[in-house]
Amino acid sequence: MGRVTDRVVAEGGQPVVRPTLSLGLSCDHRALDGARAARFLETLAAWVEEPLALLD
Secondary structure, three states: OOOOEEEEEEEOOEEEEEEEOOOOOOOOOOOOOHHHHHHHHHHHHHHHHOHHHHHO
């Protein structure tokens, strides 16, 4: 996990500065399929973006 940094992203077709966080995952493909690892990162990112969703 990196630190939060300001980055330019597209929002509504316009460039805006937003805080972003880089997440990375290392896995052994002999033990874990890369697609499953990617789904895990997508889920983790969703939880970080919307923590109240964990309460549903």
